[in-house]
Amino acid sequence: MKKHFLLLLFMLNCSVFVFAQTEIVAYDKTTAMIPMRDGVKLFTTIITPKNSNSAVPILMIRTPYSAERGDDFDILKWSYVANMAKEGYIFIIQDCRGKYKSEGKMEIHSPLTHAQKPGSVDESTDTYDSIDWLTKNVKNNNGKVGLLGISYPGWLALVGAVDPHPALKTSSEQACMSDLFLGDDFHHNGAFRLSYGMEYTYEIEHEKSGSTFPFPQYDLYDWYLKLGSLKNVNDKYFHNQIPTWNNFIKHPNYDEFWKKNSTLDYVSKAQVPMLHVGGYYDQEDLMGPQLMYSHMEKKDKANQNYICLGPWNHGQWSRDNAESLGKIEFGSNTAAWFQTLQKKWFDYYLKGIGDGKFDEANAFQTGSNQWKSYQSWPPKEATIQKLYASADNTCSFTKPTKIGSVSYTSDPAKPVPYRTQPIEMTYGEGSRWNSWHTEDQRFVYSRPDVISFRGDTLTEDLTVTGKIIAHLMASTTGTDADWVVKLIDEYPAFDSKNLQMSGFQLPVAMEVFRGRFHKSFTNPSPLIPNKPEEFTIDLHEINHTFKKGHRLIIQVQSTWFPVIDRNPQKFVTNIFEAKDSDFIKAQHKIYCSPNMATYVELPVMK
Template sequence: MTMKKLLMVSVCALTFSQTALAQPVTGSVYTDMPTDFHEINSAFDYTRQDVMIPMRDGIKLHTVILIPKAAKNAGTLMTRTPYNAAHMASLGSSSHMASILPGYDNMPDVIVEGGYIRVLQDIRGKFGSEGEYVMNRPMRGPLNGTAVDESTDTWDTIEWLVHNVPQSNGKVGILGVSYDGYTAITALFHPHPALKVSVPMNPMVDGWMGDDWFHNGAFREEMLPYIYDQGATRKNTAEWWNSAYDSYTFFLNGVSAGAVGKSRGMDQIGFFRQLLAHPAYDSWWQLQALDRLLSKEGLKVPTMLVHSLWDQEDNYGAIAVYDALRKHPEAQANLWLAMGPWNHGGEIHAASMLGSVDLHSDTGLYFRKHVLMPFLAHYLKDDAIPLPARVTAYRSGENEWESMDALPAPECDSQCSSLYFQPDRGLAFTKPVGNAGQLTYVSDPDHPVPYISRPVISKDETNSGWRWWLTADQRNAEARPDVLSLTSGVLTKPFTITGEPLMHLTATTTGTDGDFVVKLIDVYPDEVDSQPAMGGYQLMVSGNILRGRYRKSFEKPEPIPANVKQVYSVRLPMLNHTFMPGHRIMIQVQSSWFPLYDRNPQTYVDNIMVAPKSAYKSAEISVDIADSWLQIHGRTKPTL
């Protein structure tokens, strides 16, 4: 056959083949999707496994396992979360493990540089896991009569991992922020022998005393959207909506937290119903408070608690657990604490700014590199990596890291000082002489004090100030007639406070209930050469609220007798701060902080969560000057 004929045959064959392929088969449609698609991932520097790990009761939990291809005899870092494990690992977005990890709870510089196997797991009832979801599922006991809780699910998961991940060295650590910090603490109850270390960061510990839901009895109304999103559906497909751009207006129009929630159908959500049923610190709250439970359990696993000094969500839990455990000698051997100038979860990100305050260095990076990484490596690797100090603390104001053997005890000692109210709305370290009189303001629930400047944008919306509300300039509050502002003279020497200040406030009210907000503020000089915008800035370094009905007992509320002096003891959150020369110290007292906290009607009702509109009345508050002072742990001698 000639070359010309061969070419003609080939062209005909090709034409026939293309024509045949183009013709549909009568009565059928080709399939787009293969029965079993095989990813081409030979260029990846990790392998990914999505598995369903069985628990002791037969429920299976969705788990993502990321294994570096170079891993051999590697430690494992696990996080158990209600926030979508698949999303936290950015499914299929990169061939590099370091590129898929940035985001919630993931720290590539810690995980990838450390060569760790990364495990992310959906807790029961959320996203890819089976079972029923319970917000902060109580530990087995009076509130949980089943055979499972977060600790057993952690135990069962670790048991599966050590037998099914051959690249592992059999050493597992658990860490996480917020809710994932909660699960890192629950892992400490009857821990698996392979659990070698735990790092709860900004953990949810006690939702009534001072974490997400209440602070000393005042309900955090801004958390309703979270409860809605998290509790309504398995995959968070139901999304909260506002009826006003300004959340201040929205919640004011809604009257009470209960009414707002019910208007969104939240009475279908079990946890919301529990909130309405348990407004006081009754046994339902006490029996699930992790600091109380862990102090009885003891601490068998090396644990580093991580606390953010400006945590806008959970600024109670880490310090409460630390205080509970350090009283037990057997627990002290396994107890570490790190605290820095961060907001909620700020330690896992770049952190050279504290809101508007320039820290002049990346404090998040310092923590991860010099504190967290050696701590994890010491317990998860075979190398003898030196451990960090028992307490690593950032001292704001002077912007320095320091190491301590322990935090100062919460109880007052010889280093305690007191800042006393003065008749001229001043503050001094000496008590006023004689009858100093009273300072008076009117608290009107129809015009509550906003916790940040309006408009108040909902916490998950664009342009929301939620992440940094604790660092917001307090000058707008100072300008209001319903906020008492008392200011010291100018400091001539640095004055450092470390600990949890205690406010002794003596006051009367014309109402039969009321809230008392106390804020400790660092007032900057009128001019700041290095950062002009900070001139006169009022930086809150600690602040808290007390619902007046709980002034004597958190368990048993009672009305406030109108026009009768009462003492309100308000414990402020932990701070480690130096007031620098040229600065002044300010204390602000007010009776609303809205809509961060729901309004107090100021007339006594059985349950403020469902108070009717008619109950909200103005009240005149009179603060007794001579009998009001702030007790503080001053580490240096004050000089004004």
């Protein structure tokens, strides 16, 4: 009896203990139209705990994908935040300006303007005004707010933390887009992401509530091929009604439009603690979290900039389970691991729970299937080793000693598919869009327009951690060309424990580069026929162990359709206005010589 009395006395005199142990069993849901400084009102869903016995913080997600939640929505069952919901938070989900039930007009990824144009509104000021209203009008909040979100909501979490409201204590941008011409969503190194760019802009901008492009068939490889030149999109379907598509046409190069719309231009540093989150296999915004972390790290004197990278596709860490992607197994539920880290992050900055000690970088190591922590990212202890391509279609860490090259014909009329057919609509039912970054590359290995350089069987594990850079020495008989480079982990030819993985070719890192931008993304220039040029291609950051018994492969091709539009291979001023007759065959050559070497830089860990 005395023991129970002492326990009760301790609980009554320790609010933190009571708070941490109280389990929230239900939430109330209300809505509000929150006024912005220019009079526009934003539709907002407010989800508050029913049985919390103390003031709780606010977690806010802003979105263009509808903030309305039906009566059957239960925040306690949303795996993304369920572990935090059980201990008490106020959750806010808000339609950004011009979407669904919010007033105003939306333009995709509009840059921040409030600092340069006093009195103007943008996503930063809308976030500020919303937080100001919420902290004053939502009962039982503790005056602390955190932002989070994935993809476009991730970008909103990033820009919402610029010139923040005093109540905003932390933010986590997740799968945020960075520069829409150099990488993420619409372009990669100037190469246009056709299927995604067309389908996404139609979905977002055709109607306020979103809509799906009415494709007349299931397999879209042939549909996009028959579409022909990109000029046919407006001529036959969009009729100049999709603003972002019109911007693609008006701005085919990296001009002031793209530079001003880049987060690198209007976001400089972390003004509140920032947790960047990204996936190695993100099919939409792979570059964003890596680039934004690196960009903000340069000015991180207050030690507020952190990153977590995992073996995920776009937003996979928010789901119930992330033990695998496609046929690749990770050995544990990596989503649950991340959700524990996320809870620890927000609990500390918004509730004061924990010691506040976070590793600078947490990066899952594929291959070995382990979580690793680092005090810098990429880790400084990695040593660069060069993996060279040889004219006999092999690769090794030994530089070629003989002059040699490998050639192939690239035909825009017969482009290499980026995944096995059928190629379904990006967000269509049963679409494999979510897992194509882990697709077995044997489906293109034997094509004559795909060149592979295959290494010897590894006699010991090889761990590569950090940025992968490809140096491609190449020429073409045309005046323009695309170069797609892949670093592949080839599994042993026979795996008795997992037969379906025998000989599997896993693309560990891959990227495209549009040749016309080899000197400048702002001022493209034609390639000189048959002149060797060096193309340096950032394949982004990985953390991967190539296991003993596996092989490394460098693979090169020049089409990746229809995720990347077809390069005419004849230099034209604007590919969006190219004629069908501009598309020509070309002979491409990859050089593998002592003074003209093709190689991939690998940051190898000891």
